[in-house]
Amino acid sequence: MRNLALVFISGSIFGLGLVISEMTNPEKVRSFLRVFGNWDPSLLFVMFSAIVVSAPMFWILEKGRPKKQLGLAINSNQKFLDGQLMMGAGLFGIGWGLVGFCPGPAVSSLSFGQVTSVIFMVAMIGGFTISDYLKSSR
Amino acid sequence: MISANIDYLNFSPTNATLGGLLIGIAVSLFFFTTNRNAGVSGILSDLILSKSARIQNFLFILGLVLAPLVYTAIMADPVKYVITPSFSLIVLGGFLVGFGTKLSNGCTSGHGVCGISRFSIRSILATCIFLASGILTVTLMDWFVDA
Numbered sequence: 405m406r407n408l409a410l411v412f413i414s415g416s417i418f419g420l421g422l423v424i425s426e427m428t429n430p431e432k433v434r435s436f437l438r439v440f441g442n443w444d445p446s447l448l449f450v451m452f453s454a455i456v457v458s459a460p461m462f463w464i465l466e467k468g469r470p471k472k473q474l475g476l477a478i479n480s481n482q483k484f485l486d487g488q489l490m491m492g493a494g495l496f497g498i499g500w501g502l503v504g505f506c507p508g509p510a511v512s513s514l515s516f517g518q519v520t521s522v523i524f525m526v527a528m529i530g531g532f533t534i535s536d537y538l539k540s541s542r
Numbered sequence: 543m544i545s546a547n548i549d550y551l552n553f554s555p556t557n558a559t560l561g562g563l564l565i566g567i568a569v570s571l572f573f574f575t576t577n578r579n580a581g582v583s584g585i586l587s588d589l590i591l592s593k594s595a596r597i598q599n600f601l602f603i604l605g606l607v608l609a610p611l612v613y614t615a616i617m618a619d620p621v622k623y624v625i626t627p628s629f630s631l632i633v634l635g636g637f638l639v640g641f642g643t644k645l646s647n648g649c650t651s652g653h654g655v656c657g658i659s660r661f662s663i664r665s666i667l668a669t670c671i672f673l674a675s676g677i678l679t680v681t682l683m684d685w686f687v688d689a
């Protein structure tokens with residue numbers, strides 16, 4: 405029960421961070437990607453300050469835990485460089501640039517009650533599903 | 543024409559830093575509690591496609607939506623939200639974001655914040671690639687619209 409409450413709180417703090425930093429505004433995100441035009445570097449500050457907190461916290465938490473518990477998806481038994489990772493990241497970046505939403509802000513923006521957020525979410529879930537199907541059928 | 547200059551009118555380093563610190567606290571708390579990376583693409587796609595940790599995933603996503611709802615209700619100034627009016631662009635963008643993050647096992651939060659915090663070479667590579675392809679996409683779109 406305590407853990408479930410903490411998970412809910414962590415989702416809430418995450419959502420608050422996204423809306424305060426204005427990552428939930430697609431045009432703001434696209435202005436960040438407009439490096440070669442009228443560039444708004446704000447989101448660099450979001451990423452940097454997030455890592456400033458989480459890097460030392462992760463290091464402390466990992467140090468205190470037995471190794472075998474660290475079976476985390478991102479690092480687990482995967483090749484150093486692989487096509488899926490690079491292809492996936494490349495396609496994600498194209499979608500990110502086209503609209504200005506990555507998954508977190510898209511979810512949080514549902515709170516604004518805009519139909520455009522819902523359309524994006526449905527299309528994104530379609531992308532998850534097809535990608536998952538292709539990965540599992542290989 | 544390509545020229546670099548800073549959009550000082552919209553530049554908001556204070557809110558960006560404050561928001562980032564909150565995101566850092568959130569992913570740390572999630573890792574402390576669940577021993578998992580708080581990558582939103584992974585949590586959301588697991589919630590839909592997998593049966594494991596359903597309640598955890600649901601509560602995280604619920605918080606992600608409810609907190610901004612409360613925030614916007616309390617704040618006097620309306621929260622800015624400007625998005626392309628093109629239905630087909632939103633569908634294409636959404637699909638590519640979903641497809642790509644699932645294929646590469648992570649998004650801005652999973653690779654960009656959690657992965658980099660854990661010094662994962664794969665996450666650093668993925669982050670460089672999606673930043674580059676996002677920048678390229680916006681640059682090309684601006685270029686074609688201006689032309």
